[in-house]
Amino acid sequence: GPPITTTRLQLVFLVASCLLAPFPRAFGAMPAKSSRRVAVHWFRKGQRLHDNPALLAAASQADVLLPVYIMDPRLANEADMGVIRFRFLLQSLAALRDALREKKSDLIVLRGRPEEVMEPLLRSVGAELLTWEHAGEPYYVECDRVVGKQASKAGVEVDIHHTHTLHEQPMLIAKAKGNIPGTYKGFCKLFHSAGAPAEALEEPSKLPAITEELKSAIREELDENVCGPERSLDVPSLGEFGYDEEKAAEIPVLFPGGEEEGLARMVKHCARTEWIASFAKPDTKPTALEPDTTVLSPYLMFGCVSVRRFWHALQTTYDRAVSQGLKINPPPTSLHGQLLFREYFYLCSATTPNYAQMVDNPACVKIPWDDNEEFLKAWEEGRTGYPWIDACMAQLRTEGWLHHLARHAVACFLTRGDLFQHWERGAEVFEKYLIDADWAINRANWQWLSASNFFHQYFRVYSPLTFGKKTDSHGAFVRKYLPQLREYPDKYIFEPWNAPTKVQEKAGCIIGRDYPEPIVDDHREVSKTNMARMKEAYAARKSGRDILSETNWQPPAKRRRVE
DNA sequence: TAAACTGTTGTGAGC
DNA sequence: AGCTCACAACAGTTT
DSSP: OOOOOOOHHHHHHHHHHHHTTTOGGGGGGSOOSSSSOEEEEEESSOOOSTTOHHHHHHHHHOSEEEEEEEEOTTTSSTTTSOHHHHHHHHHHHHHHHHHHHHTTOOOEEEESOHHHHHHHHHHHHTOSEEEEEOOOSHHHHHHHHHHHHHHHHTTOEEEEEOOSSSSOHHHHHHHHTTOOOSSHHHHHHHHHHTOSOOOOOOOOSOOOOOOHHHHHHHHHHSOHHHHOGGGOOSOOOTGGGTOOHHHHHTSOOSSOOSHHHHHHHHHHHHTOHHHHHHOOGGGSOTTOSSOSSOOOHHHHHTTSSOHHHHHHHHHHHHHHHHHTTOOOOOTTTSHHHHHHHHHHHHHHHHHSTTTTSSTTOTTSOOOOOBOOHHHHHHHHTTOSSOHHHHHHHHHHHHHSOOOHHHHHHHHHIIIIITTOBOHHHHHHHHHHHOTTOOHHHHHHHHHHHTTSSSOOOTTOOOOTTTHHHHHOTTOHHHHHHOGGGTTSOGGGTTOGGGSOHHHHHHHTOOBTTTBOOOSSSOHHHHHHHHHHHHHHHHHHHHTTOOHHHHTTOOOOOOSSOOO
């Protein structure tokens, strides 16, 4: 590409345009730097062609469009991102690449930190426009700050679209006028005052091509390790980022990543008129051997499916159900209600200081959690000796997905219910393994379940003995994920330590040898003790005392380094 | 104003 | 087996 030459006049114009942020398109009036205008669309989440206004903006304003993804090893490494989650991401990117190729475009995948990769990329292709979909995670906020600065310094127009949520967040925040709702109900009021979510856009019928000349410029001017093996610029393999490909090949693909997969899943479920109309989350079964919910969460998280598209697809189904005389279950437990929770948690994540942690988070109750590495490990690895809990954790690690209520059960067990470990440690484990791990939603739910925020009835504790039994009295779920307990009679499958030695021998699984003793002796007793500790923490908060400094509490060292 | 009510998704006893 | 009900007792909102 031609070298970027910026005249003094253009610089003045640029600074003025930055001050007039609401009118970034003023750049369109600038004299073109070359005969062909080059735009870069940066894919991060939002891994789709449909309902992607940032992509459309780049496509419609440029002669040459460069769709780019940057794989950052700070996120893509086995310690922070489990193999199933990473595999989903790679599948989604491959699907995106193929969909782009069908439109005579392509996906350029670079390796490295966006703060180090984007600027040389923009320079090497002579880009004049850079677009992306906004994301609120601290990682993206920091990337966007740095990359945005670099772009404006280089005279590249930046166009950001807020389409990961149903309503554009800045608009919702402005509408709240400084009063961010503290409850779900309050949020729903605010949400509805903004009218119906915008309709989803169709995918572009065609895209500006990538020229070979541009690809060559990237290969020549960017570092070799940024371009991937043999400077392929292609979607990486698992092995390139240190994952064991042979081991991965043995893990079944239950939920393949990608836009097409996600949309097909959405269409399939939305055709179930009666099921959609009567859907009530608390009535779905955490122990079902096939998921009892839509499992659209990973597709929404990576943006394979647009949340606006899903919202309106549900509305169409609701309308059809009404015309058939069916009753629609309302929020909060309906599927629309689920999306409203997602929307609410995204708003909280953007407006609560230190949202992802307990300390310095004004909305989070301060609780002097214990710090027991052995408890945490046993929980993560499914060695608590409570079959219902361990089976859930086995499903999490082997499938990368758990029913919402199963997440409740293990989260309550780790925190206020039994082990009294910090909810942030549990959140980190979920963020590693879950294919749908979504920072804003995950952190909210961990605060919810640990009765630290949103939910405060800490005396309501899930029983690790009876909760699973409720929907699975014969323990089929436990048997599926803990095969060593398969031969136990129904009577003891949720509490095998109570089985007489003879029964244990007959089942071929001795407790304490082939399956662990329960990590806490008596759940009822332990949960009572924990309730008293919760009560104390709540009392301290009420009287304005700082229980953390009173108890000389120190935050446990972060086990994983996620920058 | 203080009291009542509500809050996506509990447990366990007793019928 | 499946249902109702007492229990425990929080914060935020409404009346």
